[in-house]
Amino acid sequence: MSTKRKHEVPDQQEPKRKHVEEPDQQGFTRKNAEVPDLQELKKKQTEVPGQQEPVREKVLDHIYGNKFWGPYLSERQWCTVREETLGNCWDSTSYEKITHDSYRWGEDGIFGLSDEQQKLCMGLTLWNGKDSVVKERFFGLTGPQGNLGEDVKELYFYLDNDPDHRYMKALYLYPQTEFPYTDLIEQNKEGFCHSAGKGVFDDGHWQIIVEYTKPESDTILCRYTVTNISTGVQTLNLSPKFWFRHDHDAKHMTDVSCFQVKGDESVVSVSYQLEPDCCYATYKLEVKPGGEDIIEWELLPVGKPSYIDNSSDVIQEWKIKAETFYNSLYDCQWSDQEKAVAKGAWAGLLWNKQFYYYDVDELYHRGQAVENKVKTVKPGNWDVMERNIKWRKHFKAKDILSVPDKWEFPWFAAWDTCFQMIPFCRLDPDFAKHQLLLLLSERYMSPEGQLPGCEFNFDDNNPPIHAWTSLKVFQMTGETDLNFLFNSYCKLQKNYNWWMTNLQCSDKYIFYGGFLGLDNISVVDRGCPPEGYSIKQADATAWMALFALSMVQIGIELTRHNFPSPGDIQKDLIKYLKDFLCISHQLNKDIDNGGMWNLEMTFYNDVLVDQLTEQYIPIQVRSLVGLLPLVACGIVNFSGIRCTEELKQALQTDSIHVCDITCGTVNFSGIGCTEELKQAFQTDSIHVCGVIKVRSLVGLLPLVACGTVNFSGIGCTEELKQAFQTDSIHVCGVIKVRLLVALLPLVACSTVNFSGIGGTE
Structure with missing residues (x-):
């Protein structure tokens, strides 16, 4: 590792840089760390005389993929479920306390990077000389503190990123006056307070631009550009920080990863009591009004050529390549402002990748912290923790995930991931497909077929849109990856059966799902109805109709491409198509007849069911719940798939004709409809003249x-x-x-x- 100051302030002595020995490919001396070690690989090289370099290069290519280094550091690890020790994540730690405690399941920092397994982390540390604490992570309010729930109270912006994270850029605005930590907490008790507080930037602030580039997959080059936005000379302490993730079991901890840090050659400090897992390179910057200073550092394997002396050209080269990538995505008719908005949104998606480590069974096996450790995990009562206990046997996440927001929502949610993958597949189709299949894998989905909701309660059901998303990603990426579509289809069958078996009400083809995550504020707790009542949910029923319809569409795509066996899939098509029609039919019945349609309100309602009298009580609220039945629509095209006799018979019967259920276009042209089939559809508003014409939304405008x-x-x-x-x-x-x-x-x-x-x- 090397650091470099490009713009020095006159008459200011640069701090003596800490030098770190570099025996391994990361550039850090360590003990018992799990960072990939090339020592064994070097031994293997000697076993192949004359081929040491080719073998070494091949091994390095295997270790350092294009995405080995990335923005995988969370922006808030504190107050997450993974770090709770008292059965309540909000009370287990805090922004202030975490400076004295260690995390157990991850790390966080300001615009931080790490490797894919988060063994080695790097981030930015700042101090304006006024704050009571050094700024190592972004500040915000916890769920109970925030007027709107957890809420970050800093101003920072993602400006650029590309799918392989070859060029990344972000901006942070840091006040030059004392940061109002206490005031923000107190003000939010009375009402909403804007980020960073009112007037905090009036007396000047620091504009800090962070740029990363990877000239090679194993090399990181970083530049901090610090600008003084004020009317006077100001001082800022800036420290690039490098550290190992704390990944030891507190019950069995006997040794920890450590750096050997050398300053003066006569002194070597190696201590387990003084944060041996961290290394800083500290600079004290004095910057004139409107002036700027630049600090750079580089991380690369031993023996590799350095790029830091040519940093400006290297950074500019990869910045241009990132811009070229984005230009290929823009619509030719977009204005510059529209392009900037799109780029910011895409950059936000790419920055909000996070190393997510949560092994439910391992969490329950971790015990009390070892005494006499100056910095270790916080003691907790592990025996009473019951969160996600039903997921202990199989849920083992240790992956790079796309999360909604690395500060406010630093965890995955199944349906958030689905929505995020729609724009993501334009940026990185392989990553989008991997994320969707990952949530369907045996490490995430339960053996019974339930997908986890979010870490607060994996049993909370998210809307089942995985099939819809998988189909959309398949279509948006050229309709060529049949393996992805087939693998998704096979795993989704299990999830579909789980919904049909576990969340179907006594009124068949009507569903409940509990929280579901969309209409979060309801007049009743939909996850826990009043005692003596059950609940029927219009949105859960609509989501299941969409699920069934999406499975039909996926099955047709696979059958059309003869992949893998059309006969088997067409049997499933009949089931999913009939389920879709039956759900739609039941949903559209009025409430007194077991449906969800409120005749008086002319709206769909959730319904409470008295379990003793079986009386239906509509929850008469106009909300998004009542509009969601409109999502279960799509185009089902059977052309070119060579239907089996069984499928033909299923389609040419009354089972496909459910009065007033489906609206759209049913195209029978070219198949020689029987008179019976024509008569079945000949009503006042529907006639057959090659094409059956029915009312559509066009006619409703x-x-x-x-x-x-x-x-x-x-x-x-x-x-x-x-x-x-x-x-x-x-x-x-x-x-x-x-x-x-x-x-x-x-x-x-x-x-x-x-x-x-x-x-x-």
């Missing part, structure tokens, strides 16, 4: 101009009354017209195309 016109109290003239007295509109104080909520029965819109499948007579 004239209804956007709808509302309530209130004439009460104005003394209407006879002429005005007569003008409005028509067959469908009358004036009785208020003119009543149809509202869009009355159209919600049109929930399951789809196109079923039978052309080209050779229909039987």
Whole structure:
């Protein structure tokens, strides 16, 4: 490792740099660390005379993939479920206390990097000379403290990143006055307080731009550009920080990773009592008003050529390559402002990757902290902790995950991941597919087929959109990766069966799911209904309709490509298609008949069911829950798949015709429909002329101009009354017209195309 100061302030002596011995490929002397060690590899080289260099290069290529180093450091590890020791993550530690405690499951820092297994971490440390603590991580409010839940109270921005993290850029604004830690906590008790507090930047601040580049997959080059935004000369203490992740069992800890740090050659400090796992290179910067200073450092394997003397050219080269990558994604009609917004959003996705380590069984086996350790894990009562206890036997996460936000939500949620992978597949299709399959793997999904919700409670069900996302990613990436689609389909069958078995109400094809994560504020706790009642949920039922429809669409794609065996998949298609129709049919029944449609409100409602009297009590609230039945729509195209006889028979019966369930286009052209099939669909509004035409949303657009016109109290003239007295509109104080909520029965819109499948007579 080497550091370099590019712009020195006159008459200021540069601090003596700490030199770190570099016996291994990371550049740090260590004991018992699990960082990949090349010592054994060097021994193996001697076993192949004359081929030492090629073998070494091959091994290095295997160890250092393009994504070996990345922005995998969390921005908040404190107050997470993984670090709780008292059964309540918010009380187990705090922003202030963590400076004296060690983490057990990860690390955090400011714009930090690490390797894929987070053995070695690096981040930025700052001190303005005024704060009571050194700034090593971003500050924010915990869940109980924040007026809106957990809430970061710093100003920082992700500016650039690329899929392989070859060039990364971010900006942090650091006050030059004392940071208002206490004030922010107190002010948020009374109401919402903006990030960093009011007026905290009025007397000046530091603008700190952090840039990373990887000229090679095993080399990191970093530049800090510090600008003084104030009217006077200001001083800033800046320290690049390097440390090993604490990954030892507190019960059995006998040794820890350590650095041997050399200053003066006559002194070597190696101590287990003085944070032996950390190394800092400290600079005290005095910067004029509007001036800037630059600090650079480099991390590379022993024996590799250095890039730090040519850093400006190297950073600029990879910055241009990142810009070229983004230019390939922009729509040609976008303005510069629109491009900037898109780039910021994509950069945010790429920065919010995180090393996520959570082994539920191992957590329960970790005991009290060893005494006489100056810095170790906080003692806890491990015997009473019951969170996620049902997931002990199989849940073992130790992966790089895309998370919603590395500070406010530094954990995965199954359906958040699904939504994140839609834009992610434009940036890095392989990563998007890997994330989706990872959540379906045996280390995440339960043996019964349940997907974990989030770490606060894995039993909380997220909306089952995994099938929909897998299909979208397949379609957005060229419809060529059939292995990905088939693997997803096979694993999703297990998850589908779990929903059908465990979350189906007594009224068949109606579902409940509990929290579900969308309509978080309800008049009842949907995860725990009142005693003596069960709950039927309109959104859970709609999500299951979408799940079934997505499985139909995936099955058709696989069958169309004859992958792997169309006969087996078509048997499943019949099941999923019938499930979809039955769910839609049941959902659209009125509440008194076991459905979810409230005739009085003309809206979908959740329903409480009295378990003694079996009385249905609608939760009469207009919310997103009642709109979600509209999501279960799509295009089902059977053309070109050579349907089996069984599938043909299933499609050419009354089972496909459920009155007023589906709206869309069902295309029978080219299959020679029987008279019986035609007659089945010949109603007042549906006729067969090659194509069955039914009502669609296009025909509903004239209804956007709808509302309530209130004439009460104005003394209407006879002429005005007569003008409005028509067959469908009358004036009785208020003119009543149809509202869009009355159209919600049109929930399951789809196109079923039978052309080209050779229909039987």
